[in-house]
Amino acid sequence: xKAADFELAQRCRQGxxxxxxxxxxxxxxxxxxxVYRMAGAQHEAEDLLQEVFLQAHRKLGSFKGESxxxxxxxxLAVNHCLDFLRGRQARMARSSDSLDAEGASEPAxxxxxxxxxxxxxxxxxxxxxxxxxCRAAFILHDVEGxxxxxxxxxxxxxxxxxxxxxxxxxxxxxxxxSGAEAASVGAGARRPGGYTR
Amino acid sequence: xxxxxxxxxxxxxxxxxxxxxxxxxxxxxxxxxRSCQAIVHDLRTLRGATRSLxxxxxxxxxxxxxxxAIEADARQRSIRRLFSFGPISLQPxxxxxxxxxxxxxxxxxxxxxxxxGDRVSVTTSRTAxxxxxxxxxxxxxxxxxxxxxxxxxxxxxxxxxxxxTTLDTPVAAVVDQNLAVLxxxxxxxxxxLQKEPSSELAQQSLFExxxxxxxxxxxxxxxxxxxxxxxxxxAARIVSDxxx
Numbered sequence: 001x002k003a004a005d006f007e008l009a010q011r012c013r014q015g016x017x018x019x020x021x022x023x024x025x026x027x028x029x030x031x032x033x034x035v036y037r038m039a040g041a042q043h044e045a046e047d048l049l050q051e052v053f054l055q056a057h058r059k060l061g062s063f064k065g066e067s068x069x070x071x072x073x074x075x076l077a078v079n080h081c082l083d084f085l086r087g088r089q090a091r092m093a094r095s096s097d098s099l100d101a102e103g104a105s106e107p108a109x110x111x112x113x114x115x116x117x118x119x120x121x122x123x124x125x126x127x128x129x130x131x132x133x134c135r136a137a138f139i140l141h142d143v144e145g146x147x148x149x150x151x152x153x154x155x156x157x158x159x160x161x162x163x164x165x166x167x168x169x170x171x172x173x174x175x176x177x178s179g180a181e182a183a184s185v186g187a188g189a190r191r192p193g194g195y196t197r
Numbered sequence: 198x199x200x201x202x203x204x205x206x207x208x209x210x211x212x213x214x215x216x217x218x219x220x221x222x223x224x225x226x227x228x229x230x231r232s233c234q235a236i237v238h239d240l241r242t243l244r245g246a247t248r249s250l251x252x253x254x255x256x257x258x259x260x261x262x263x264x265x266a267i268e269a270d271a272r273q274r275s276i277r278r279l280f281s282f283g284p285i286s287l288q289p290x291x292x293x294x295x296x297x298x299x300x301x302x303x304x305x306x307x308x309x310x311x312x313x314g315d316r317v318s319v320t321t322s323r324t325a326x327x328x329x330x331x332x333x334x335x336x337x338x339x340x341x342x343x344x345x346x347x348x349x350x351x352x353x354x355x356x357x358x359x360x361x362t363t364l365d366t367p368v369a370a371v372v373d374q375n376l377a378v379l380x381x382x383x384x385x386x387x388x389x390l391q392k393e394p395s396s397e398l399a400q401q402s403l404f405e406x407x408x409x410x411x412x413x414x415x416x417x418x419x420x421x422x423x424x425x426x427x428x429x430x431x432a433a434r435i436v437s438d439x440x441x
Contacts, residue, residue: 020267024260032255042256049255050263057267114239118246142247160205167208174239 005069013060024053027070031077037139038081040128048084052077078140078154085132113178126176130169137162138169200226200233207233211240272412346407353414363421372417379413382406 011019031052036045055076063072130138140151141162151162203226209215210223227233361369386403393399 015271017264021260021264024263028255028260029252032259033253036253045253046256046259046262049259050266053263054266054270057270113235114242116242118242120246120250123246123250142244143250163205163208167205170208170240170243171236173243174236177243178239 002068006065009060009063009065009069012057020057023056023069023073027073028053030070031073034074034077034139034144035081037124037127037143038085038136040130040135044084048077048080052080055080075154082136082155085136089132114174115177118177122177123173126173129176130172134165134169134172137165138173141166142170200230203233207236207240211237211244342404343407346404346411349411350407350414353411353418357414357417357421360418360421364417368420372413375413376410379406379410383410 008019008023012023028049032045032049035048035052036042039045039048052073056073059076063069067075127135127138127143136155137151137157140146140154141148146154148159148162148166151166152159155162157165203223206215206219206223207227210220215223227237357372361372364372383403383406386399386406389396389399390403
């Protein structure tokens with residue numbers, strides 16, 4: 001652990017506002033990137049970021065310095081996102097089909113279906129429409145760049161589950177970004193996480 | 198070998214993480230399968246697009262909100278610690294006395310040090326919102342903040358006065374005692390500021406006293422609600438809302 005991390009955590013624990021400001025400036029960007037795409041909507045991302053830093057404020061006393069402060073915060077954020085997604089899934093399960101049913105892979109198109117130039121906006125919207133379960137694995141692997149074994153640890157699943165979730169997400173994105181569905185992605189008609197087959 | 202058999206391997210193939218023998222197996226299948234060729238093409242396109250996504254930046258209004266929430270949270274936690282010694286109606290006199298000392302102590306140190314001219318620094322810890330407030334010029338901050346506190350205190354006093362019959366007599370007495378201590382601290386801090394308007398210590402002391410009075414009134418109202426509903430979490434949330 002870096003001595004600077006330990007010192008910063010110590011100052012935060014002592015109620016030093018400038019230290020917490022420094023903590024925020026150093027790590028908010030990376031954490032917001034994660035929570036924004038996990039939540040799929042800006043207002044929820046802002047709430048999540050606030051909750052993550054509140055949790056950090058409460059739990060800094062348990063920071064033992066076994067990892068860097070950035071890693072510690074990132075894990076806190078991942079766990080918080082997963083709790084958020086589980087809660088949302090539970091709420092939505094009551095009013096819709098399972099968002100993440102096994103075997104829910106998309107029908108394979110016989111020819112390339114995704115336009116070579118995908119607009120970033122369309123892709124962001126499509127990611128936001130992914131089912132919550134596979135979105136988490138997809139974001140951690142494809143967007144955040146973790147290996148499957150790392151994703152598996154973060155999500156508390158097997159490496160095989162991580163692979164299948166990422167694959168499922170990719171195939172759903174493929175279907176959403178193909179010509180037939182691209183228009184509806186662009187319209188953004190459904191709320192994040194509300195995609196059903 | 199079917200497309201389904203290769204489903205997950207295709208993902209690893211596109212990622213470039215497949216071992217050599219598996220690569221040969223996938224390529225052998227893909228060469229003859231138009232459907233899998235299309236998947237490989239699309240997943241590669243998707244992968245490239247995903248990697249070029251721009252980072253999302255937290256909006257500027259998020260940090261002040263978080264800073265305020267942290268300050269409110271710190272206060273709620275201190276309230277919970279303060280009132281965590283059992284049913285209020287059964288509080289022993291010693292606990293009551295302890296409340297007076299804990300609530301009044303920090304402020305007492307502040308205003309006494311101003312009144313006596315000691316160079317003792319204010320011991321109350323800074324909070325996150327201080328960092329935000331520090332961006333405003335001191336004079337302007339002083340006037341605005343004092344007016345703000347005065348307005349808030351008047352509103353809270355009105356509510357607390359209307360609802361105080363809900364409080365047990367010993368608790369009401371504790372609140373009154375603390376308010377008296379805080380009023381005294383506010384008065385002495387203002388006197389010190391009149392004598393020495395540029396004294397940072399006196400300014401700090403005044404705001405600590407004003408802030409403590411707001412907090413005490415908020416806590417009192419939250420406590421009234423808590424006693425009515427028997428819901429500590431709900432009371433804590435109300436304190437947070439009022440603070441924001």
